Amino acid sequence: MHRFKILFVCMGNICRSPLAEGIFKHMTDNAARAGEFEIDSAGTGGWHQGNPPDPRSVAVAAAHGVDISTQRARRIAVGDFDRFDLILALDRDILRNLRKIVPAGETDKLQLFSRYARGIDEDIPDPYYGGREDFDRVYTMLLTGCTSLLDTAGKLRTS
Incomplete structure (x- = not known):
């Protein structure tokens, strides 16, 4: 079976995209569907490469039973466009930047x-x-989106 591969992308890969990755992984684990997906995150910039997520992201995730503490920031690579089935930009600026580097x-x-x-x-x-309230708000927005995404991505998954 083909695993549906999803990449979440933000600017530095220490706040939003690690939260999205962690939330979605947590959801697939809880739904006994982890084997259906490959989930990762990246940033458009490399300032934080190799670093763990922002402590505030780690704390917000942990407050909801999600552990993102072992993640490490990385910059998106050209090979990611071939590797992933779906690349989700967390804002329009990120989407514009990705469109500048995406292969034909x-x-x-x-x-x-x-x-x-x-x-x-x-x-x-x-x-x-x-x-912290800003991180809580982002967590809630990502949770809402990931809940919907789990249903949508499951329907689009290829075998």
Whole structure:
């Protein structure tokens, strides 16, 4: 069986995309569907490569029973466009940046997370310069989207 491969992308891969990866992995584990998916995250910038997620992301995830503490930031690579079935940008700026580097023939894999998962044209805001309440808000937005995504991605999965 083909595992449906999803990549979540934000700017530095320490706040939003690690949360999305962790939430979605947690959901697939709880639904006994982890074997159906390969899930990862990346950033468009390499400033934090090799670093763990922001401690505030780790804390918010942990408060909901999701462990993202072992994740490490990485920058998106050209090979990711071939490797993943779906690449979800967490805001429109990230989507624009990804469109600049996507190889020909792979553009259909790029989607705005909220548009694809939630059916609304909304950015997931970067909580980096905010407080805990900003991370809580992002977690809630990602949870809503990932809940919908689990159903949608399951229907699109190829065998």
